[in-house]
Amino acid sequence: MTDASEMLEVASADPDTVRDVFAQRGWGDGLPLVAPTAERVDDMLAGSARDPDEVIAVLPPRSGMATRRIIAVNAVLAGCRPEHLGVLVAAVRALARPEVNLRGVNATTHPVAPMLVVHGEVARTAGYNAGLGAFGPGNVANAATGRALRLILLHVAGAVPGAGDASTQGGPAKYAYCVAENLDESPWGGYAASVGVDAPSAVTVHCGEAPHNVHDMEASGPAPILDKVASAMTSLGSNNAPVSSGEFFVMLCPEHAAACAAAGWTRSHVASYIHERARIRAGDLRAAFALRAWAPWQEALPDDSAMPVTEHPANIRIVVVGGPGKHSSVIPSWGMTSSATVPVEH
Template sequence: RDRPPRFINVAGSILPAFALEDMTGQQHAFPEAERTVVCFIKEDCPTCNLVMPLLEAANSSTKAITLTAGQTAEGNATLIERHGLTMPLLDDSTLKVSFAYDVETVPLVVLADADGKELDRLVGFDRKEWSGFFDKHLSDTQIDWDDYPEWRPGCGSLTQDPVIADRLRAEAENSPLRARKIEIAPSDDVHEFMFDQGFSDGLPVVPPTPERVIRMLEGTSRDSQELVATMPPNMAPATIEKIAVNAVLAGCRPEYLPVVIAAIEAICTDEFNCHGVFATTMGASPVMIINGPIRERIGLNVRMSALGQGSRANATIGRAVRLAVRNIGGAEPGGTERSTLGSPMKFTMCFGEWEERSSWDPLHVERGFDKNDSVVTVFAMSSGPTLIVDQNSRSAPQLAGSFGLSMESAHHVRAHNGGDGILVVCPEHVDTLERDGYTKADIRRRIQEVTTVPLKDLVADDVSGAGIDPARAASMTDDMLNRPLPKFASEDNIHIVVAGSDAGKFSAAFHGWASGPMGSIPVSRKIEV
């Protein structure tokens, strides 16, 4: 996936062409001769030092030209002085040629013809193989092979260093990166620069260096330039690469990237109405709930402090989505994001359901997925988590009634038929409910039951001007005014998950923004892992 073109290490492969300078500044190119021996070495490798006299002898042969590339300029100077070399050592301190040749072990010796086709190769040191190579291809050299050990292992190429390898991949000709690179002056503070450029949500961010973005892309098999979504409000293309950049900014690990991608796919649907969610003065924001095996794989917190700080996965996945909305979609406070007060959820709100803690169907199964699917579901919530404190109820009807009475305050006690709600049930409350055989459906029915009031109780009055306009109520019949109306338009608007510590009878609720086609509809997406 998105790897620079490498030759296959078999005889007959065409080797990459290159031109490198020696220590005097003279350029040497490959391929140019009838036959060329291309060598890769580094100064701190004992086996490379062992074979330096052999490479010097190869350089004196009339059978082929020898081009020896050292992986550091300082190392080349040391090798020349240490071994009294007369042959030129080429400077591959950028490691781009070593990378193009996919050098894993040094010393590496490759013989090629005038077309650059590989004829033979040596890796490390095996006296029998090296003597056979010289007898076959460099027969005019005089070497006493008894002076050499039978075998010595090679050393790891500098290109195998993870940090260096990521840089080389980022700089390669067909690097998966296409984003514009910004050069920052050495005297500038990179973190202050990113604040000044508006890349941050107000908290420090991780600089998205090419190396870090390359590592982040290892978290997915999808092409870096694949278009995931067109992101409002600017209707900008959100590619895998751009999402990876924001995942780096947020502090994600590569294994979180598939979750971030799926969440962005979900929020950019027409059903979720991303533009409306971020533009409303009501201050809505995505709440992400994750189900399935990926929870354990990425270390997502579903237990103590599941809705709070302390978990890298919970904190950074939600933050990456919000940063992407800001940096790709252009939703910034004071611009298209017009929230009156804002909310801590504008930074991040992502957690997992503790599926194993109850006998109930988890959220993603309720929404039509297989239990073994990894799924992210996004909700547009305007407030929460609001604590529901009930340490006294001993029966399921009592406890579910407490849930309903607490959730009745969403937006306003007189606001009925409004948004969706998320109920996060803590384990101790789960035990009380399950002891009486309550299911999620039973909880929903009980919430609707205890929040049902006649329409006349929702009319604005001297106590509060919120509610149904009195003039409108005056035009209603008694039957209309006595019509019972529950808090939520449907039981389907109440979403229930389990999370939290085993200790403490404290559940919580999130209050939704407007529901349905005129607002936002919850969206689930399967996570590609």
């Protein structure tokens, strides 16, 4: 196969050698890398009949062109298998959606990382973990796909710490941040369909913080569980506190989701209740933030009003993830970004 991509010489395919040669050029995430030989990249692309040199997206700040081939190169580097490529291509499409604001996501001092959520058939057929330990470690699909997406951001988008990523402290979620929705144990059906994406497989990209744990072993009904979710959302340290359009992904474990559904609560009921309960006194927010991006009606609220931490219940996104146990999590966004859900191509 011929193409215009740059090739370079390495002494061997040893992962440490590839890591070191790439590091000299400012590439890589610090871990050993699988050599992206032409044979391996062709194998990665073999499952797709589509044009390998079609530009899927142009990613800021470098304005790098993410073709299927370049996505496949980074998939090989990360240790992906060919069945993961479709998820990565969809994730790149999602990242390029204007509402995601990838330029801001990559430029900010905040530790934001795109969380990739895999929905539907591909989660099962390509081996993604939606159950116990879904956020990792241990599963090839979750780990390698999450890592590959970060490598694409580093190499193609140019989100290199210092030059293209100003994150003050960085963060572990910037290594790999990929999880699958536990559709089998979701009492409300799939998340993608709930936001209007009717496809056998889909991915969501949500640019947010690392997961904040929500632990509830005691409650049998929804309200006490969701009060703890609300408590995890009402931190003055969150970027969403002064940004009313910010989204929160609430990743409910199956047992917490079942407790809500058993009481007759829908996904929308859960979001509405959390919106009602996740509030901070408006005066406290005003005292903490001189710079705010609130909706006009929120600016008009008196200081003693209980201000919702996000403008609308629709900004609270409910996904079922995980296995046995009673730990859920909250993932606040960076603030000036919205999630995107797109179908996985065949």
